[in-house]
Amino acid sequence: MSDEILSFENLTVQFGGVRACDAIDGHVKRGSLFALIGPNGAGKTTLVNAISGVYKPLPGAQVQFHPAGKPTEDLLSYRPFQIARLGVARTFQNLGLFMGENVLTNLLLGRYIHEHTRLIEGGLFTRRAVKRELAARQAIERVVDLLDLGSFKREPVGDLPYGVQKRVEFGRVLAMEPELLMLDEPMAGMSVDEKQDMIRYIYAAQDELDMTVFLIEHDMSVVMSIADHVMVLDFGQKIAEGTPVEMQQDERVIAAYLGTEMAEN
Amino acid sequence: MTAVENPASQQEDSPTYRPSPVQRFLPFAIAAVVPFILGSTTENVNFWWKALITVVVLAVVARMAWVWTPRGELTHREDMRLWRTPSDRSWAAVTTFGLLVLPFILASDFTPPMDFPWATWFAVVNLVLIFAMGAAAFNLLVGYSGQISLAHVAFLALGSIVGGIVGVQWSGGNMWVALPAAALAGAVVGAISGLPALRLKHLYLLLATFGFHFVMMLVWREYLQEYFGFVGIRFKGENSPRIASWLHWLPGIDPDDNGEFIITGQFRWYWVLMPITVLSILFMVNVVRTREGRAFAAVRDRDVSASLLGINVARSKLLAFALSSAVVSMSGVLASFYIGSRGEDSFNVQTVLNYAIIIVVGGFSSIQGAIFGSAFFWFLPEWFKWAREELWIVRDIDFLSDYPSEIDLAIKGFLVVIILMFKPDGLAGLWKDVKGWIGRSLARRGP
Numbered sequence: 001m002s003d004e005i006l007s008f009e010n011l012t013v014q015f016g017g018v019r020a021c022d023a024i025d026g027h028v029k030r031g032s033l034f035a036l037i038g039p040n041g042a043g044k045t046t047l048v049n050a051i052s053g054v055y056k057p058l059p060g061a062q063v064q065f066h067p068a069g070k071p072t073e074d075l076l077s078y079r080p081f082q083i084a085r086l087g088v089a090r091t092f093q094n095l096g097l098f099m100g101e102n103v104l105t106n107l108l109l110g111r112y113i114h115e116h117t118r119l120i121e122g123g124l125f126t127r128r129a130v131k132r133e134l135a136a137r138q139a140i141e142r143v144v145d146l147l148d149l150g151s152f153k154r155e156p157v158g159d160l161p162y163g164v165q166k167r168v169e170f171g172r173v174l175a176m177e178p179e180l181l182m183l184d185e186p187m188a189g190m191s192v193d194e195k196q197d198m199i200r201y202i203y204a205a206q207d208e209l210d211m212t213v214f215l216i217e218h219d220m221s222v223v224m225s226i227a228d229h230v231m232v233l234d235f236g237q238k239i240a241e242g243t244p245v246e247m248q249q250d251e252r253v254i255a256a257y258l259g260t261e262m263a264e265n
Numbered sequence: 266m267t268a269v270e271n272p273a274s275q276q277e278d279s280p281t282y283r284p285s286p287v288q289r290f291l292p293f294a295i296a297a298v299v300p301f302i303l304g305s306t307t308e309n310v311n312f313w314w315k316a317l318i319t320v321v322v323l324a325v326v327a328r329m330a331w332v333w334t335p336r337g338e339l340t341h342r343e344d345m346r347l348w349r350t351p352s353d354r355s356w357a358a359v360t361t362f363g364l365l366v367l368p369f370i371l372a373s374d375f376t377p378p379m380d381f382p383w384a385t386w387f388a389v390v391n392l393v394l395i396f397a398m399g400a401a402a403f404n405l406l407v408g409y410s411g412q413i414s415l416a417h418v419a420f421l422a423l424g425s426i427v428g429g430i431v432g433v434q435w436s437g438g439n440m441w442v443a444l445p446a447a448a449l450a451g452a453v454v455g456a457i458s459g460l461p462a463l464r465l466k467h468l469y470l471l472l473a474t475f476g477f478h479f480v481m482m483l484v485w486r487e488y489l490q491e492y493f494g495f496v497g498i499r500f501k502g503e504n505s506p507r508i509a510s511w512l513h514w515l516p517g518i519d520p521d522d523n524g525e526f527i528i529t530g531q532f533r534w535y536w537v538l539m540p541i542t543v544l545s546i547l548f549m550v551n552v553v554r555t556r557e558g559r560a561f562a563a564v565r566d567r568d569v570s571a572s573l574l575g576i577n578v579a580r581s582k583l584l585a586f587a588l589s590s591a592v593v594s595m596s597g598v599l600a601s602f603y604i605g606s607r608g609e610d611s612f613n614v615q616t617v618l619n620y621a622i623i624i625v626v627g628g629f630s631s632i633q634g635a636i637f638g639s640a641f642f643w644f645l646p647e648w649f650k651w652a653r654e655e656l657w658i659v660r661d662i663d664f665l666s667d668y669p670s671e672i673d674l675a676i677k678g679f680l681v682v683i684i685l686m687f688k689p690d691g692l693a694g695l696w697k698d699v700k701g702w703i704g705r706s707l708a709r710r711g712p
Contacts, residue, residue: 054573079572080572081572081574081575081576081577081578083573084573085575089573089574090573092570096567096569096570096573097567098566098567098570098571099566100562100566100630101559101562101566105559105562108556108559109560109563109571109574109576110574112556112563112574112576113574115556116556117555117556119552119557119584119588121555122552122555122557122558123548123549123551123552123555123588124548124551125551125555129555130342130345132556133345133555134341136556137344137345141341176575
């Protein structure tokens with residue numbers, strides 16, 4: 001079990017009469033790039049929300065996180081901010097940035113769990129607070145360099161183009177240095193060039209920063225080129241799971257993406 | 266040097282330059298020392314000479330601070346400084362000088378032409394200081410942390426209550442004990458008053474905190490009946506704050522004939538209020554630019570994504586309430602001792618609205634805006650009054666002098682609407698524009 005970082009079993013999320021996720025099982029290997037794909041409304045984001053604690057799944061579900069060198073944690077017993085502190089970070093499909101604040105502040109917020117400055121220390125701007133603040137800035141330096149955000153540092157995030165905003169949000173989760181990085185459609189609405197850049201960044205995060213990536217993606221071609229393991233959802237059900245090549249040939253997956261008639265031809 | 270639109274690009278273009286440590290602090294040292302030299306030479310120096318020296322020193326200090334600023338690629342430590350750009354440093358030096366020289370100007374026996382209300386200004390300046398402190402704390406909570414609260418005046422009342430118990434009853438006019446006590450009480454009660462914020466937002470939170478206002482008024486009434494018999498608390502006379510005798514060796518403190526140094530009169534009050542206000546505002550500015558302050562902004566903008574960054578949203582909200590209420594309670598103590606007596610009618614609903622006007626006009630979510638807002642709030646009526654009495658044409662209109670307070674309110678309301686329409690970020694935004702304009706025109710002219 002030591003090569004697994006996350007496992008969820010029997011995960012069901014229900015909104016009123018709708019089952020957004022229906023008894024989904026899955027295992028994410030440490031250091032791998034796990035992709036979750038599926039058409040619109042398949043329940044991909046709901047699954048991530050359930051893992052990160054935003055939604056509560058129905059009883060009977062199990063979500064277990066295995067941090068390296070530490071005991072296994074049952075994520076369902078924690079609140080979202082505690083899950084983040086355990087080392088599970090995520091981005092949002094429609095951006096979870098703080099639009100009024102500048103890029104630097106947004107990135108520094110990613111260091112919140114690693115800094116330990118108290119309110120009064122910060123207010124008095126004690127030597128220790130300054131030291132920690134400097135450490136936080138040095139830590140995000142690496143992210144700023146990796147994502148080429150240097151020229152935007154002082155700009156309010158709300159004024160930046162969409163592609164850069166996506167990068168800032170990605171930078172913020174990288175600054176958190178999580179063990180498990182969950183990216184909710186990081187490439188949605190991007191141009192081909194920007195997508196290429198983002199793929200490069202994701203690889204860098206995985207290799208250099210030693211993170212496991214859990215990726216939600218719409219674009220099949222992207223997933224096929226980078227994922228190690230793919231899970232396909234449709235209407236809240238897991239319809240297939242395996243390597244990208246297997247998924248490309250799986251009839252149920254083709255049916256879900258292209259419709260049944262096309263698949264029959 | 267060509268016109269530069271944006272100070273950031275200016276820094277990147279210009280060659281690397283580092284001032285020596287002496288150069289860095291010299292303008293501020295001059296700005297801190299010269300006012301006291303000017304103030305202590307009272308005899309035989311014409312006011313106009315002093316005014317001329319003041320202006321020259323201001324210009325020199327501003328220029329020195331401007332030139333001796335690190336340029337080029339900034340290190341993290343330099344980038345973190347509160348006053349980072351040449352213009353920031355320049356204005357900081359000017360403000361330091363201005364704050365220190367102001368009481369000496371206002372206390373001088375110079376009378377401006379046309380009976381300009383010099384004498385009343387000193388009182389207004391002191392009130393602005395008290396209000397700026399309270400409004401900055403209010404803005405930190407409502408503007409910066411996004412927790413709409415109307416319990417502001419309740420904490421002014423709490424400050425008065427703590428001032429009454431600790432400062433007057435227990436220690437017979439010891440404001441120095443009352444201040445930390447009020448801060449502590451304010452923090453605890455503030456965190457309790459913030460509990461509704463964990464479940465409520467926006468208008469609902471506003472109503473819940475407004476309820477807290479009436480609860481506090483009830484406490485006040487009970488307390489008054491029990492201890493003071495409905496009159497109010499007297500902070501004047503034998504209850505005036507004083508400097509303890511073991512501190513009388515400090516420069517500038519000459520005890521009165523009875524061997525006591527009582528803080529009374531505008532000049533002495535200024536030297537108490539100004540440092541406290543400046544320090545508490547600096548404290549809040551520092552909070553805002555460090556970890557917990559950033560969390561306040563995160564919770565305001567998107568609480569779900571804040572919690573996924575590891576921020577305990579409930580704790581962060583309560584911290585914002587506690588910090589804000591602590592500072593407001595301290596400003597309540599200062600106001601009580603400064604004004605001298607506080608009764609039930611000192612804490613009406615109107616005052617909450619006044620503070621709301623201050624932070625909206627000054628600039629929402631800007632601590633600087635709170636200072637501008639309180640100056641706007643207190644100086645405007647003085648100018649109107651002066652204009653009604655002295656300004657030609659205006660003084661001949663009977664209608665204006667027949668209904669002074671109504672006209673004041675109407676003009677004030679009108680100005681608030683104008684500011685909100687054309688400058689939604691308030692006077693702080695206007696100031697930013699002016700600063701940018703001055704900086705650009707200076708840059709165009711070249712050094």
